[in-house]
Amino acid sequence: MNATTQALLDLQVLEFAKETRNRIRRRRERACRAVARLRRRIPIQVLREYDTRKRRFGSNSLVPVEGDICSGCRVALSRRTLHDSSVRPTECEHCARLLYNPTRRRRLRLEIYGVPMPLELAG
Numbered sequence: 001m002n003a004t005t006q007a008l009l010d011l012q013v014l015e016f017a018k019e020t021r022n023r024i025r026r027r028r029e030r031a032c033r034a035v036a037r038l039r040r041r042i043p044i045q046v047l048r049e050y051d052t053r054k055r056r057f058g059s060n061s062l063v064p065v066e067g068d069i070c071s072g073c074r075v076a077l078s079r080r081t082l083h084d085s086s087v088r089p090t091e092c093e094h095c096a097r098l099l100y101n102p103t104r105r106r107r108l109r110l111e112i113y114g115v116p117m118p119l120e121l122a123g
């Protein structure tokens with residue numbers, strides 16, 4: 001048996017081993033439950049705004065303000081947007097991503113969730 005055949009055989013055993021498949025399934029189920037838990041904690045209107053942007057911006061739908069610019073499109077923001085993004089997710093007037101101001105994050109967390117942001121989202 002050559003090296004490729006052996007590797008392929010090992011791969012097949014690994015991918016179809018009951019234990020591995022169960023472990024993968026459990027991990028996926030845990031991730032799904034965590035997503036559901038977080039979505040229940042976010043107001044429906046905010047979720048809608050996020051979900052709408054997800055199709056276009058993917059994992060960059062909610063981005064931080066850096067200095068006074070949007071870290072998504074790198075364009076300077078108005079004073080109003082800078083202020084609003086420090087208290088709630090706010091639309092960037094240039095690219096339409098959602099913005100948050102990380103320098104005042106604790107306050108933002110309290111506005112969104114009513115409690116500090118869960119550890120898995122913080123940092």
Ligand SMILES: [Zn+2]
Nearest residue numbers: 070073092095
């Ligand atoms: Zn932007």
